Amino acid sequence: MVTTVTSGIQVSVEVTYQAEFSSPHQHHFVFTYKVTIENKSNQTVQLLSRRWEISDAAEIKKIVEGDGVVGQQPILEPGESHSYVSGCNLKSGLGKMKGTYFMEKLVDGSKFEVVIPEFQMIANYFYN
Numbered sequence: 217m218v219t220t221v222t223s224g225i226q227v228s229v230e231v232t233y234q235a236e237f238s239s240p241h242q243h244h245f246v247f248t249y250k251v252t253i254e255n256k257s258n259q260t261v262q263l264l265s266r267r268w269e270i271s272d273a274a275e276i277k278k279i280v281e282g283d284g285v286v287g288q289q290p291i292l293e294p295g296e297s298h299s300y301v302s303g304c305n306l307k308s309g310l311g312k313m314k315g316t317y318f319m320e321k322l323v324d325g326s327k328f329e330v331v332i333p334e335f336q337m338i339a340n341y342f343y344n
Contacts (some may be wrong), residue, residue, distance in 0.1 A: 225292075259321045267279065
């Protein structure tokens, strides 16, 4: 698990290789990642959107942007957390992701960015 804190918002990511959904001989590797966002600040915040940079050893880096996370734009009071699980497919079985959440302080509408820490995706296939 990797963790970082930006402006009082802690982001932790845990990655799992999904061997049962992967086909290494067809260059298809599936990973899931669980993200936990915890508001350690004293302000109520809302996650508005995100931007991911996905690097696959077999491809050029991809940028994925969009509103919210898995269809939600959670509001977090101080001390609250929000977790979700999402996934990523790679062609090489070796890659990494990092990104940014774009958030808003509800008290005054000010916007700020939160770092999503870089994490590695390595298929267990390589260890066999």
